[in-house]
Amino acid sequence: xxxxxxxxxxxxxxxxxxxxxxxxxxxxxxxxxxxxxxxxxxxxxxxxxxxxxxxxxxxxxxxxxxxxxxxxxxxxxxxxxxxxxxxxxxxxxxxxxxxxxxxxxxxxxxxxxxxxxxxxxxxxxxxxxxxxxxxxxxxxxxxxxxxxxxxxxxxxxxxxxxxxxxxxxxxxxxxxxxxxxxxxxxxxxxxxxxxxxxxxxxxxxxxxxxxxxxxxxxxxxxxxxxxxxxxxxxxxxxxxxxxxxxxxxxxxxxxxxxxxxxxxxxxxxxxxxxxxxxxxxxxxxxxxxxxxxxxxxxxxxxxxxxxxxxxxxxxxxxxxxxxxxxxxxxxxxxxxxxxxxxxxxxxxxxxxxxxxxxxxxxxxxxxxxxxxxxxxxxxxxxxxxxxxxxxxxxxxxxxxxxxxxxxxxxxxxxxxxxxxxxxxxxxxxxxxxxxxxxxxxxxxxxxxxxxxxxxxxxxxxxxxxxxxxxxxxxxxxxxxxxxxxxxxxxxxxxxxxxxxxxxxxxxxxxxxxxxxxxxxxxxxxxxxxxxxxxxxxxxxxxxxxxxxxxxxxxxxxxxxxxxxxxxxxxxxxxxxxxxxxxxxxxxxxxxxxxxxxxxxxxxxxxxxxxxxxxxxxxxxxxxxxxxxxxxxxxxxxxxxxxxxxxxxxxxxxxxxxxxxxxxxxxxxxxxxxxxxxxx
Numbered sequence: 001x002x003x004x005x006x007x008x009x010x011x012x013x014x015x016x017x018x019x020x021x022x023x024x025x026x027x028x029x030x031x032x033x034x035x036x037x038x039x040x041x042x043x044x045x046x047x048x049x050x051x052x053x054x055x056x057x058x059x060x061x062x063x064x065x066x067x068x069x070x071x072x073x074x075x076x077x078x079x080x081x082x083x084x085x086x087x088x089x090x091x092x093x094x095x096x097x098x099x100x101x102x103x104x105x106x107x108x109x110x111x112x113x114x115x116x117x118x119x120x121x122x123x124x125x126x127x128x129x130x131x132x133x134x135x136x137x138x139x140x141x142x143x144x145x146x147x148x149x150x151x152x153x154x155x156x157x158x159x160x161x162x163x164x165x166x167x168x169x170x171x172x173x174x175x176x177x178x179x180x181x182x183x184x185x186x187x188x189x190x191x192x193x194x195x196x197x198x199x200x201x202x203x204x205x206x207x208x209x210x211x212x213x214x215x216x217x218x219x220x221x222x223x224x225x226x227x228x229x230x231x232x233x234x235x236x237x238x239x240x241x242x243x244x245x246x247x248x249x250x251x252x253x254x255x256x257x258x259x260x261x262x263x264x265x266x267x268x269x270x271x272x273x274x275x276x277x278x279x280x281x282x283x284x285x286x287x288x289x290x291x292x293x294x295x296x297x298x299x300x301x302x303x304x305x306x307x308x309x310x311x312x313x314x315x316x317x318x319x320x321x322x323x324x325x326x327x328x329x330x331x332x333x334x335x336x337x338x339x340x341x342x343x344x345x346x347x348x349x350x351x352x353x354x355x356x357x358x359x360x361x362x363x364x365x366x367x368x369x370x371x372x373x374x375x376x377x378x379x380x381x382x383x384x385x386x387x388x389x390x391x392x393x394x395x396x397x398x399x400x401x402x403x404x405x406x407x408x409x410x411x412x413x414x415x416x417x418x419x420x421x422x423x424x425x426x427x428x429x430x431x432x433x434x435x436x437x438x439x440x441x442x443x444x445x446x447x448x449x450x451x452x453x454x455x456x457x458x459x460x461x462x463x464x465x466x467x468x469x470x471x472x473x474x475x476x477x478x479x480x481x482x483x484x485x486x487x488x489x490x491x492x493x494x495x496x497x498x499x500x501x502x503x504x505x506x507x508x509x510x511x512x513x514x515x516x517x518x519x520x521x522x523x524x525x526x527x528x529x530x531x532x533x534x535x536x537x538x539x540x541x542x543x544x545x546x547x548x549x550x551x552x553x554x555x556x557x558x559x560x561x562x563x564x565x566x567x568x569x570x571x572x573x574x575x576x577x578x579x580x581x582x583x584x585x586x587x588x589x590x591x592x593x594x595x596x597x598x599x600x601x602x603x604x605x606x607x608x609x610x611x612x613x614x615x616x617x618x619x620x621x622x623x624x625x626x627x628x629x630x631x632x633x634x635x636x637x638x639x640x641x642x643x644x645x646x647x648x649x650x651x652x653x654x655x656x657x658x659x660x661x662x663x664x665x666x667x668x669x670x671x672x673x674x675x676x677x678x679x
Contacts, residue, residue, distance in 0.1 A: 242278055255303065260411040272377055300321055317400070323395045460494040481498075509532075567591060567610065
């Protein structure tokens with residue numbers, strides 16, 4: 001295994017360099033505060049000390065040079081000259097290159113033992129994403145185990161009741177047995193008091209543990225994400241450097257920096273945004289005399305707006321420059337032999353040719369532009385994330401390029417709802433309103449169902465119909481709906497739910513490949529108990545409502561019960577979601593022992609069983625079920641990570657009617673097998 005003595009130093013150094021770079025840019029803009037230079041000196045000193053700890057003398061010397069350049073302005077930050085600012089920024093660049101070149105040591109290479117980093121430095125270290133995911137999974141499993149522990153409270157209540165019965169019986173015989181009965185009664189009272197105290201202490205401890213775990217999980221999920229503002233310093237630095245190279249005055253502004261996203265999304269999109277800012281300054285912003293003649297402020301402005309839109313995030317880079325010369329694009333395309341394609345193209349369609357790469361309107365090649373490869377970087381990054389890019393320009397006013405890419409993880413506020421036993425959430429910014437809807441207020445037609453909202457008829461669909469894709473509605477016995485008015489790209493729609501459970505801050509997670517998919521589902525999130533629930537997409541909900549053709553009659557949809565037995569929380573919840581989406585009732589068990597207990601209390605149509613579980617494994621569970629006269633006729637399907645021929649044969653030997661490997665999991669095949677077995 002490779003050794004990495006620089007693991008923490010790289011992360012700490014990047015954090016410190018980012019803060020130093022942003023502080024120096026603020027110093028240059030005249031936004032300095034009295035404590036800015038002292039803070040920059042402390043950051044440089046911390047970087048120097050950390051570099052010496054890991055024996056990186058060159059980086060330490062460069063950090064010391066930053067201190068030398070800034071020290072004269074400790075008491076008068078406004079006096080910092082451009083020469084000194086350039087010196088510090090060049091040193092930041094050199095250190096960044098040096099930090100990036102540090103790689104782990106391979107096995108067998110010598111290394112000097114590394115001292116622990118100081119406490120102040122460790123506070124700036126970002127955790128590894130994989131480690132954070134493992135922490136979140138562990139918290140979720142702990143929540144599940146605590147649920148089992150809470151069920152033990154019921155057993156304590158039962159034991160206390162038995163003590164009460166014993167006390168009553170002893171009291172009724174007290175006259176007969178005299179002193180012995182009195183002593184037994186005293187013991188029973190002591191037991192009763194002990195059980196009461198034990199139950200109170202256990203319940204109180206569980207409540208505190210659940211609250212603490214919830215806080216830890218919420219904090220961990222937020223740490224799992226990175227604010228979009230983490231990109232702003234490098235983008236502002238790019239705008240500054242290109243502007244200086246071309247003798248232009250430019251101000252960069254980033255907005256929406258508090259939008260928190262998956263690090264992978266930001267990592268991929270960063271290169272594209274750097275190129276957009278470079279293009280905006282190099283091609284868009286005019287020289288100061290030209291801006292004055294155009295009655296514009298002497299400083300050009302480049303802005304980056306970050307905003308979440310449903311399950312996508314938009315990065316909009318705009319400048320107030322001269323705009324793209326569309327005819328110059330057409331001429332450049334013709335020089336590349338694309339005259340036949342450009343003849344009929346106008347506006348945005350013509351501008352999209354720039355995204356192909358190889359087309360440049362610059363008359364000369366320099367260090368900033370002219371090779372026509374810039375927007376090709378933007379297109380490649382957008383395609384890599386499965387997103388879209390659009391270009392708009394107005395002569396004399398400026399150009400806007402917008403990247404819209406899917407979220408892999410994001411933090412948002414959502415409205416949590418319950419419908420037909422299922423829990424889901426809708427992004428709060430897509431909720432227009434909520435209202436009560438009586439059954440007689442739902443108008444039925446051949447096109448589907450609708451309700452009146454603000455004097456217009458909008459589509460109505462029960463959420464249970466959207467999630468299960470049933471074409472029939474479940475009877476509500478005349479109860480009113482809690483309707484959510486959702487706004488999506490296709491307009492408004494009313495979504496019927498049983499109950500609104502309130503709002504919550506949730507972290508959107510992508511669904512695994514074998515999870516049930518529908519346009520209305522954006523991903524998943526963990527609720528307060530650590531269970532995975534569905535997060536819905538506003539555009540998909542509206543589309544489903546418009547396409548839904550519910551029948552006029554109402555029927556009770558049959559829901560055959562299936563018991564899912566697996567010690568993995570993720571697998572249990574995913575299989576439950578698949579089954580409930582197909583119209584089944586799914587109960588969950590975390591072990592073979594718990595499954596046997598549940599199966600003896602309720603008649604199930606099928607068992608869906610994992611093999612590898614602590615205690616009784618899946619094979620043993622099926623053997624016990626087959627030996628039980630009440631359970632022997634219930635079919636079983638093994639769903640396991642084991643793929644060997646020996647395991648498959650053992651599954652057949654113990655009486656399983658199906659065997660599916662998780663690595664070869666296919667949702668349709670599983671449901672087909674279940675339908676055949678329970679029919």
